[in-house]
Amino acid sequence: xxxxxxxxxxxxxxxxxxxxxxxxxxxxxxxxxxxxxxxxxxxxxxxxxxxxxxxxxxxxxxxxxxxxxxxxxxxxxxxxxxxxxxxxxxxxxxxxxxxxxxxxxxxxxxxxxxxxxxxxxxxxxxxxxxxxxxxxxxxxxxxxxxxxxxxxxxxxxxxxxxxxxxxxxxxxxxxxxxxxxxxxxxxxxxxxxxxxxxxxxxxxxxxxxxxxxxxxxxxxxxxxxxxxxxxxxxxxxxxxxxxxxxxxxxxxxxxxxxxxxxxxxxxxxxxxxxxxxxxxxxxxx
Amino acid sequence: xxxxxxxxxxxxxxxxxxxxxxxxxxxxxxxxxxxxxxxxxxxxxxxxxxxxxxxxxxxxxxxxxxxxxxxxxxxxxxxxxxxxxxxxxxxxxxxxxxxxxxxxxxxxxxxxxxxxxxxxxxxxxxxxxxxxxxxxxxxxxxxxxxxxxxxxxxxxxxxxxxxxxxxxxxxxxxxxxxxxxxxxxxxxxxxxxxxxxxxxxxxxxxxxxxxxxxxxxxxxxxxxxxxxxxxxxxxxxxxxxxxxxxxxxxxxxxxxxxxxxxxxxxxxxxxxxxxxxxxxxx
Numbered sequence: 001x002x003x004x005x006x007x008x009x010x011x012x013x014x015x016x017x018x019x020x021x022x023x024x025x026x027x028x029x030x031x032x033x034x035x036x037x038x039x040x041x042x043x044x045x046x047x048x049x050x051x052x053x054x055x056x057x058x059x060x061x062x063x064x065x066x067x068x069x070x071x072x073x074x075x076x077x078x079x080x081x082x083x084x085x086x087x088x089x090x091x092x093x094x095x096x097x098x099x100x101x102x103x104x105x106x107x108x109x110x111x112x113x114x115x116x117x118x119x120x121x122x123x124x125x126x127x128x129x130x131x132x133x134x135x136x137x138x139x140x141x142x143x144x145x146x147x148x149x150x151x152x153x154x155x156x157x158x159x160x161x162x163x164x165x166x167x168x169x170x171x172x173x174x175x176x177x178x179x180x181x182x183x184x185x186x187x188x189x190x191x192x193x194x195x196x197x198x199x200x201x202x203x204x205x206x207x208x209x210x211x212x213x214x215x216x217x218x219x220x221x222x223x224x225x226x227x228x229x230x231x232x233x234x235x236x237x238x239x240x241x242x243x244x245x246x247x248x249x250x251x252x253x254x255x256x257x258x259x260x261x262x263x264x265x266x267x268x269x270x271x272x273x274x275x276x277x278x279x280x281x282x283x284x285x
Numbered sequence: 286x287x288x289x290x291x292x293x294x295x296x297x298x299x300x301x302x303x304x305x306x307x308x309x310x311x312x313x314x315x316x317x318x319x320x321x322x323x324x325x326x327x328x329x330x331x332x333x334x335x336x337x338x339x340x341x342x343x344x345x346x347x348x349x350x351x352x353x354x355x356x357x358x359x360x361x362x363x364x365x366x367x368x369x370x371x372x373x374x375x376x377x378x379x380x381x382x383x384x385x386x387x388x389x390x391x392x393x394x395x396x397x398x399x400x401x402x403x404x405x406x407x408x409x410x411x412x413x414x415x416x417x418x419x420x421x422x423x424x425x426x427x428x429x430x431x432x433x434x435x436x437x438x439x440x441x442x443x444x445x446x447x448x449x450x451x452x453x454x455x456x457x458x459x460x461x462x463x464x465x466x467x468x469x470x471x472x473x474x475x476x477x478x479x480x481x482x483x484x485x486x487x488x489x490x491x492x493x494x495x496x497x498x499x500x501x502x503x504x505x506x507x508x509x510x511x512x513x514x515x516x517x518x519x520x521x522x523x524x525x526x527x528x529x530x531x532x533x534x535x536x537x538x539x540x541x542x543x544x545x546x547x548x549x550x551x552x553x554x555x556x557x558x559x560x561x562x563x564x565x566x567x
């Protein structure tokens with residue numbers, strides 16, 4: 001046996017390129033981008049390069065920049081990024097034509113979030129929003145602050161992604177949302193898509209919680225590569241309601257890509273999940 | 286040497302070999318992967334796509350696995366462990382790749398006979414423990430006695446740190462990860478014991494502390510992150526890390542791709558994929 005002939009559990013390079021993978025959940029330095037506003041993100045992009053680009057053949061990766069509206073616990077960083085907003089887009093310069101951005105919103109601070117929507121979505125170059133599940137920007141999405149923000153995001157045509165978990169053991173973070181919370185919010189805007197990040201982590205409950213709310217899509221990253229996830233998600237939601245995320249580099253290509261490529265689902269479903277559905281949400285399909 | 290330096294060294298060595306894909310010295314050098322962490326039969330909380338042994342073995346073969354240490358999900362939950370171990374032996378006998386690893390639960394009366402049968406009658410090279418699910422700690426007298434007896438019988442002891450991320454476990458049966466703090470003292474009392482931790486989500490500081498324990502080994506099943514396996518090898522030492530998938534509960538491709546992502550140089554790569562496990566079993 002020769003290791004040089006191994007496929008390592010990966011589809012061929014041609015097959016991966018054929019999927020046209022658009023990663024909806026790229027998390028370099030997710031909690032804090034570095035004191036200068038970007039160097040931590042660039043370092044973590046380097047850390048992910050082999051997995052995402054060389055092996056995974058990703059076409060695009062979407063990350064979630066902090067834009068100075070209180071989504072970190074670092075006042076110095078928050079001031080810096082407000083004074084020098086050009087630091088926010090450094091990752092796009094680092095990997096030109098590769099990076100997409102959806103800003104982290106702070107639903108605890110509606111005026112600042114509305115301003116940020118104008119600055120970053122209306123005026124570009126960001127394409128949507130991410131509501132975090134932890135840190136000072138987290139707020140349960142059933143809170144009354146959400147509809148006003150959602151209405152403005154809809155006006156601007158941005159993608160809406162909400163971090164979700166059903167924690168069965170351990171401690172939930174303050175402000176965390178569950179897929180059930182997101183389904184209730186999404187029911188108020190039935191014609192607009194919402195992305196349920198991590199499918200709730202405990203995905204058997206997560207899938208059940210959103211399946212009757214057809215405008216909610218499930219994102220695939222953030223939990224171990226538990227077998228059977230995609231098979232149930234495709235069966236219960238349909239392949240059009242699932243989008244791939246890598247959670248790189250804190251998670252791995254192995255954990256996240258194998259959930260899709262090794263699942264017992266057809267190739268057309270894999271193509272939709274790995275890129276086509278996210279492109280549709282972004283309006284670029 | 287820090288993680289980045291280690292990784293760069295590994296990448297450089299691989300590049301010198303002429304390809305990003307790790308290369309054996311000749312085509313017949315590598316006898317195939319040894320998966321140190323497989324389970325057979327049904328997971329009680331959901332059907333798994335590979336919970337049929339034939340299908341699982343077919344998948345493992347397709348990934349280059351030629352030997353797998355297989356325990357039984359029945360061992361976690363059954364109390365008549367002797368019959369569970371016997372069924373495991375019979376199932377493994379159907380597939381040349383599968384090596385049965387019995388279960389011993391030291392909280393059950395007469396566990397010593399289960400252990401002795403695993404070694405003497407079933408000719409198993411090791412046993413797998415489930416302390417959290419079966420309710421004992423690593424500083425208990427029961428564990429100390431078991432470790433000593435297993436060492437005397439020449440059995441590898443696999444300690445399952447967890448079967449599933451605590452955050453996603455069934456609500457009626459949430460069990461924390463095994464507390465590993467007492468392990469150093471327990472192994473000091475049984476210096477001949479050979480122990481492997483399964484399904485640990487390795488964190489550098491914890492692994493560095495655990496790596497100070499002689500004869501302690503790790504598996505890769507939950508070594509996550511784009512450089513997770515390289516970081517584990519760096520922290521634990523390349524002789525201490527064994528490839529493991531935790532299939533069929535986890536998707537086996539996930540563990541294999543992670544090894545590839547970590548871009549190990551040929552020597553540590555061979556060690557992780559096969560040699561360390563062979564040495565531990567010998």
